[in-house]
Amino acid sequence: xxxxxxxxxxxxxLVLIAGALVFVAAIVTFGFLTENTARNxxxxxxxxxxxxxxxEASLLDAETGQRGFIITEDPxxxxxxxxxxxxxxxxYSGLRDRLRDVQTTSQRxxxxxxxxxxxxxxxxxxxxxELVRRGERARAIAIVKTDLGKDLMDDIRSVIAQLENExxxxxxxxxxxxxxxxxxxxxxxxxxxxxxxxxxxxxFYLFRRSERLDRTEDLLDEVTYHRDRAExxxxxxxxxxxxxxxxxxxxxxxxxxxxxxxxxxxxxxxxRIGALARAHSLTTASETRKHVDMKELVQAVxxxxxxxxxxxxxxxxxxxxxxxxxxxxxxxxHELATNAVKYGAWSAGPGGCIAxxxxxxxxTNGASSSLLHLTWAEKAGAGSALVEPEGFxxxxxxxxxxxxxxxxxxxxxxxxxxWNDGLVVELVLDLDDEFTDGSN
Amino acid sequence: xxxxxxxxxxxxxxxxxxxxxxxIRILIAEDEALIAMQIEMxxxxxxxxxVGPYLSLPTCxxxxxxxxxxxxxxxxxxxxxxxxxxxxxxxxxxxxxxFHTGRGSHERILARFPDAPxxxxxxxxxxxxxxxxxxxxxx
Numbered sequence: 001x002x003x004x005x006x007x008x009x010x011x012x013x014l015v016l017i018a019g020a021l022v023f024v025a026a027i028v029t030f031g032f033l034t035e036n037t038a039r040n041x042x043x044x045x046x047x048x049x050x051x052x053x054x055x056e057a058s059l060l061d062a063e064t065g066q067r068g069f070i071i072t073e074d075p076x077x078x079x080x081x082x083x084x085x086x087x088x089x090x091x092y093s094g095l096r097d098r099l100r101d102v103q104t105t106s107q108r109x110x111x112x113x114x115x116x117x118x119x120x121x122x123x124x125x126x127x128x129x130e131l132v133r134r135g136e137r138a139r140a141i142a143i144v145k146t147d148l149g150k151d152l153m154d155d156i157r158s159v160i161a162q163l164e165n166e167x168x169x170x171x172x173x174x175x176x177x178x179x180x181x182x183x184x185x186x187x188x189x190x191x192x193x194x195x196x197x198x199x200x201x202x203x204f205y206l207f208r209r210s211e212r213l214d215r216t217e218d219l220l221d222e223v224t225y226h227r228d229r230a231e232x233x234x235x236x237x238x239x240x241x242x243x244x245x246x247x248x249x250x251x252x253x254x255x256x257x258x259x260x261x262x263x264x265x266x267x268x269x270x271x272r273i274g275a276l277a278r279a280h281s282l283t284t285a286s287e288t289r290k291h292v293d294m295k296e297l298v299q300a301v302x303x304x305x306x307x308x309x310x311x312x313x314x315x316x317x318x319x320x321x322x323x324x325x326x327x328x329x330x331x332x333x334h335e336l337a338t339n340a341v342k343y344g345a346w347s348a349g350p351g352g353c354i355a356x357x358x359x360x361x362x363x364t365n366g367a368s369s370s371l372l373h374l375t376w377a378e379k380a381g382a383g384s385a386l387v388e389p390e391g392f393x394x395x396x397x398x399x400x401x402x403x404x405x406x407x408x409x410x411x412x413x414x415x416x417x418x419w420n421d422g423l424v425v426e427l428v429l430d431l432d433d434e435f436t437d438g439s440n
Numbered sequence: 441x442x443x444x445x446x447x448x449x450x451x452x453x454x455x456x457x458x459x460x461x462x463x464i465r466i467l468i469a470e471d472e473a474l475i476a477m478q479i480e481m482x483x484x485x486x487x488x489x490x491v492g493p494y495l496s497l498p499t500c501x502x503x504x505x506x507x508x509x510x511x512x513x514x515x516x517x518x519x520x521x522x523x524x525x526x527x528x529x530x531x532x533x534x535x536x537x538x539f540h541t542g543r544g545s546h547e548r549i550l551a552r553f554p555d556a557p558x559x560x561x562x563x564x565x566x567x568x569x570x571x572x573x574x575x576x577x578x579x
Binding site: 239242243245246247249250251253254257327328331402403406407409410412 | 471472473474475476477478481482485493495496519542543561562
């Protein structure tokens with residue numbers, strides 16, 4: 001039995017790995033977004049700072065032009081002034097637009113301060129330039145001397161410096177936050193990777209363990225199988241031993257009847273038990289269902305009778321017999337052999353031979369079955385002849401004949417004998433029939 | 441001992457038999473040829489008439505239809521089949537029978553036939569007869 005059950009721990013670990021991967025993906029995305037925000041903020045802040053510098057520079061230009069014009073009264077000195085005023089307009093509106101949606105309260109207020117101071121400054125410049133144009137240079141100088149323009153310029157510088165600081169602060173805060181986030185992401189990434197690594201090690205371990213468990217289970221199955229088989233064999237063996245004791249008891253009791261000479265009785269009993277033993281020696285206890293070969297069985301049973309003068313021939317295909325056939329067929333063959341020694345081919349001089357042949361025919365009438373035809377034909381040796389016994393054709397009530405009949409019945413077969421210059425026995429057995437060895 | 445002897449004697453008297461030749465017919469169901477033969481011969485020596493031996497269940501069931509049977513010796517496993525259908529019919533006809541088995545455990549038999557006598561194989565015929573409440577010899 002293979003361990004194909006879902007391992008809940010393995011499932012949990014795999015889910016955890018998937019979770020960790022999702023987490024890694026999420027923090028990497030978050031890190032990327034944070035960095036992007038920081039980069040945008042830096043770009044934005046740089047633009048703001050540039051705007052502020054342009055505003056300051058434009059106002060200084062305008063002032064420079066005004067001063068030159070006041071001193072020289074030469075209109076060509078006015079060009080920085082004119083350029084400065086224009087430049088201021090675009091720079092300021094650019095800054096205002098940029099900050100419109102993101103400005104802080106203090107930025108808004110500083111922007112208003114900048115706007116009003118710049119407007120005042122520009123108004124002062126415009127007024128003095130206008131006075132010089134109208135030839136009232138003394139009044140213009142008087143206005144400059146009031147230090148109003150200088151004070152306004154100082155205010156403007158101060159406000160711009162504050163705005164710059166403010167923007168720098170915002171940028172630094174954003175960058176610092178991004179850095180913190182990056183640091184945390186780094187730590188989280190390492191932790192997640194360590195976790196994933198740990199989980200993968202766990203998966204590997206679980207697979208190894210499940211493999212080991214499978215192997216252990218296989219081993220256990222095998223042990224159980226062999227133990228069951230051994231038990232079955234022991235039972236089978238026990239049955240066969242009991243059965244054989246029953247058969248041996250019967251042999252002893254029956255052989256003893258009607259005989260007065262104990263020597264003859266003992267000889268017959270030991271011959272019959274010997275035949276039984278030889279037939280059963282063909283099976284081994286190593287298989288639960290034992291099969292024996294036809295040829296081996298005949299050889300084993302006839303072996304003690306086989307001498308130079310007691311010959312037999314075997315002719316037939318390889319046939320595997322169920323072990324249940326051993327006792328009846330072995331005893332039949334043994335009775336025929338002892339009969340041959342007493343009255344048949346092996347009784348009359350040398351050269352007597354028994355031809356034992358068999359064939360298997362498959363019959364398919366209804367259920368398929370294969371029939372074993374066994375022929376036992378005795379022939380006398382050269383120069384001697386066998387004499388048909390008196391009353392051969394009448395049914396005999398002798399022990400041997402009766403035992404053969406009964407054993408044939410046990411094999412659900414048929415038995416026929418005839419005389420053809422010697423005894424000829426024909427035995428037909430159904431091989432497919434389930435023979436039991438009577439071990440009950 | 442005295443009890444079963446007197447019982448069997450009364451039972452024997454009630455049998456419709458000749459004065460000298462008691463015709464008690466015992467069926468043998470046994471699938472091992474030699475053991476069947478031995479029981480047959482021993483029963484015949486003891487003066488009984490043997491019906492069979494039957495080495496398979498179908499032949500045995502067939503015999504129940506035609507033969508008169510006074511008692512039976514039943515091997516539990518007949519060539520791979522339980523002999524129980526035979527025992528059922530005998531029980532119905534109130535014919536005494538004894539189970540003759542090589543099996544160590546008798547649970548399966550007692551579950552179906554709690555009162556049936558059981559003899560362990562190989563059993564002496566005298567023992568089988570005793571379990572059938574029959575005398576050891578009527579010759």
